[in-house]
Amino acid sequence: MPETDDTDLRHTLGDLVVASNRLGRLAARVTGNTESPASWRTLSVLQGAGAMRLGELAANSRVSQPTMTKIVRNLVESEWVKRIADTDDARAWQIAITPKGAAALLAWRDELSAALVPMFADLTDDEIEALRKTVTIIGSRVDLSAATSEALAGAR
16 A cells, blocks of 8 residues: 555544544533443443453453453443353453443433434435445454454464
8 A cells, every 4th residue: 555545644644543532532521321331331342242251341341451440340230240150260360231221321321312413414325335334344343352463462
């Protein structure tokens, strides 16, 4: 890929990340929901990647292990996650999302998207299709799968 194309792609991806973060924060403010964004992020990680140890969950959520311990404690109290014995190490635990947590996450995502509808209600069919294609492209590239985790580990 020529350098100019690479620069353009880098700028576009940077703009996409910034716009996405701003959109997410705006939607969260509009809903008035007081749940910690870290809680929603943690539930999303668990839903996408499955059960994992606390340290791995902290790394995937980009928080410290002590912070994740507190988040998990609150999520356990809400019955949104559960601790399950780690089959590879009897001394360790894995954290898994519960059906109640998955339902709460689904409701939160619906609340977020409903809050944004008024801002996007005037989009044309072509613009909505462009958004759909963008979501598909991003979804095909961003995944908490084992392959992505390995690629991220190799990039360090």
